[in-house]
Amino acid sequence: MNKETNHRIRLGIFVTTGIIFLIIALYFIGNNRNMFGSTFKLYSTFQNVNGLQPGNNVRYSGIDVGTVEKIEIINDTSVHVQMVVEEKLKEHIRRNSIASIGTDGLMGNKLVNIDPGTLDAPLIKENDEIPSMRSVNTEEMLRTLELTNQNIAIVSADLKDITRSVQKSHGTLYKVLMDTTLAEGMESTLNNIQSVSKDLSNITGELSSLVNSVKSGKGTVGMLLKDTVLPSNLQVTINNVKLSSQRIADLSVSMTDMIQKINGSKGTVNSLLYDSALVNNLKQSMQNIQAGTDNFNQNMEALKNSFLFRSYFRNLEKEKEKAAKKQK
Amino acid sequence: MAEEKKSILPKGLRDFYIEAGETTQFAGRFFREILFPPYEFREVIRQSYEIGYKSLPLVGITAFIIGLVLTLQSRPTLVSFGAEAWLPAMVGVSIIREIGPVITALICAGKIGSSIGAELGSMKVTEQIDAMEVSGTNPFKYIVVSRIVSTTLMIPVLVVIGDAISLYGAFLAVKVKGAVSFTLFFHQVFEALNFGDALPSVIKSFFFGFAIGLIGCYKGYHSKKGTEGVGRSANSAVVVSSLLIFIIDLMAVQITEFFGLI
Numbered sequence: 001m002n003k004e005t006n007h008r009i010r011l012g013i014f015v016t017t018g019i020i021f022l023i024i025a026l027y028f029i030g031n032n033r034n035m036f037g038s039t040f041k042l043y044s045t046f047q048n049v050n051g052l053q054p055g056n057n058v059r060y061s062g063i064d065v066g067t068v069e070k071i072e073i074i075n076d077t078s079v080h081v082q083m084v085v086e087e088k089l090k091e092h093i094r095r096n097s098i099a100s101i102g103t104d105g106l107m108g109n110k111l112v113n114i115d116p117g118t119l120d121a122p123l124i125k126e127n128d129e130i131p132s133m134r135s136v137n138t139e140e141m142l143r144t145l146e147l148t149n150q151n152i153a154i155v156s157a158d159l160k161d162i163t164r165s166v167q168k169s170h171g172t173l174y175k176v177l178m179d180t181t182l183a184e185g186m187e188s189t190l191n192n193i194q195s196v197s198k199d200l201s202n203i204t205g206e207l208s209s210l211v212n213s214v215k216s217g218k219g220t221v222g223m224l225l226k227d228t229v230l231p232s233n234l235q236v237t238i239n240n241v242k243l244s245s246q247r248i249a250d251l252s253v254s255m256t257d258m259i260q261k262i263n264g265s266k267g268t269v270n271s272l273l274y275d276s277a278l279v280n281n282l283k284q285s286m287q288n289i290q291a292g293t294d295n296f297n298q299n300m301e302a303l304k305n306s307f308l309f310r311s312y313f314r315n316l317e318k319e320k321e322k323a324a325k326k327q328k
Numbered sequence: 329m330a331e332e333k334k335s336i337l338p339k340g341l342r343d344f345y346i347e348a349g350e351t352t353q354f355a356g357r358f359f360r361e362i363l364f365p366p367y368e369f370r371e372v373i374r375q376s377y378e379i380g381y382k383s384l385p386l387v388g389i390t391a392f393i394i395g396l397v398l399t400l401q402s403r404p405t406l407v408s409f410g411a412e413a414w415l416p417a418m419v420g421v422s423i424i425r426e427i428g429p430v431i432t433a434l435i436c437a438g439k440i441g442s443s444i445g446a447e448l449g450s451m452k453v454t455e456q457i458d459a460m461e462v463s464g465t466n467p468f469k470y471i472v473v474s475r476i477v478s479t480t481l482m483i484p485v486l487v488v489i490g491d492a493i494s495l496y497g498a499f500l501a502v503k504v505k506g507a508v509s510f511t512l513f514f515h516q517v518f519e520a521l522n523f524g525d526a527l528p529s530v531i532k533s534f535f536f537g538f539a540i541g542l543i544g545c546y547k548g549y550h551s552k553k554g555t556e557g558v559g560r561s562a563n564s565a566v567v568v569s570s571l572l573i574f575i576i577d578l579m580a581v582q583i584t585e586f587f588g589l590i
């Protein structure tokens with residue numbers, strides 16, 4: 001191999017290496033832009049694309065799956081974005097997958113994030129459009145934060161005033177915060193509350209067991225609630241009470257009638273009730289009878305002691321004693 | 329003999345315009361000569377070997393160091409912003425888009441431009457070019473066209489290989505400072521790149537090569553004043569071609585921006 005051929009071979013290797021490097025670089029760049037391999041088009045309409053540009057990435061569940069190809073303004077509130085996505089994603093993206101504009105990192109390029117849809121929705125097809133979600137605008141977020149900061153500043157200033165006035169006034173709140181005896185009192189109160197709650201717990205336990213026993217039909221209340229015969233008895237009783245009250249009502253009517261008759265007539269009962277002379281005569285008669293019976297008792301005692309009737313009365317007492325012994 | 333008409337322009341400016349005009353004529357002659365046979369393929373290949381292959385070690389070492397140093401220098405700034413993960417992307421775009429082509433072209437302007445200027449200058453002052461004309465060989469076609477074609481074709485190849493070596497140097501620098509795999513590094517680099525970065529950089533390197541060859545050949549072909557002129561030709565070839573590289577780079581940026589590739 002002469003020198004010239006050797007030089008040519010080296011030159012050939014050198015040039016080929018350079019061309020291969022260039023082709024590899026262009027291939028990788030093209031591959032990242034989805035220029036090679038099968039792809040399909042997908043559309044979404046946004047209200048605001050926040051600086052999205054053709055060539056920005058499209059991500060599905062955080063994986064780069066395509067690029068933005070075209071951005072068109074439809075009207076003042078709609079921007080139509082055309083995306084080129086890898087063909088294999090047709091098996092995963094669903095009609096209800098949601099596209100949103102995001103940022104790659106804190107300061108990175110804008111990109112389209114596609115969140116997976118639900119399994120019940122059909123799979124996406126070529127040239128389909130998926131719904132979009134309005135992304136959080138950084139400026140809007142900062143404006144809200146600024147407002148929040150202002151509010152926090154006002155609240156902190158108010159709190160400062162309140163704490164200062166509490167410290168100066170030495171009022172109830174100050175005592176609550178600073179008085180140590182109050183804390184001890186609070187502690188004992190809490191202990192009391194704890195014991196009360198324990199008692200309450202016991203009571204509720206007993207009540208619970210009581211309710212259970214009532215439910216199971218134990219005791220009077222339980223029987224009232226559970227006994228099936230009792231209601232029918234009660235019904236009978238109530239009916240009887242009703243009947244009795246009816247009869248009492250009739251009786252009262254009869255009584256009223258009788259009293260009216262007694263009041264209206266000049267008979268014996270009326271005289272007994274209203275004639276004072278008769279009453280006095282009756283009293284006198286009763287006194288006379290009392291005196292008569294006293295005298296009769298004396299005669300009877302005299303009779304018992306007389307020898308004619310003494311044996312009779314003794315026999316009578318003996319029979320009484322015998323009857324009492326038999327009973328024992 | 330008629331008295332030479334006095335120019336209204338200062339001498340320096342006049343000389344500049346004269347040289348610019350002559351260079352344009354020289355370029356025009358190159359395009360005329362390249363279109364018509366005979367074609368000096370063997371000389372083109374020989375020059376390509378001398379210009380391209382033999383410049384590879386110098387370009388490779390320079391590119392490797394540039395990639396390594398650029399990464400090490402950029403890293404602290406990015407770390408202070410908490411954007412260390414962006415280092416491969418930033419270094420990749422910097423090298424491919426700007427540093428790789430320009431540094432390679434400047435190195436070649438120094439090595440090749442001076443070599444062509446000196447070689448052609450010495451041929452001129454030793455009347456070898458005149459001898460070629462007498463012997464019936466077209467010296468312009470044989471000496472100038474072959475060299476300009478070689479530089480125009482070889483500089484892009486050197487740029488591409490230099491870019492690759494430079495990126496490898498950058499990868500080593502990133503690897504030394506943190507656990508980054510080769511795959512991740514190159515994925516991040518190519519994720520950040522697009523055709524608007526790679527293609528203009530390759531295209532402008534053809535113009536860099538053309539400028540280096542053209543200026544080197546022009547300066548050597550128009551060498552004067554004996555051996556002193558040879559050194560001057562070599563020197564001015566490096567200076568003018570380096571300046572021209574930056575001017576072409578500026579124009580390339582403007583054109584790329586005009587077409588929306590940045």
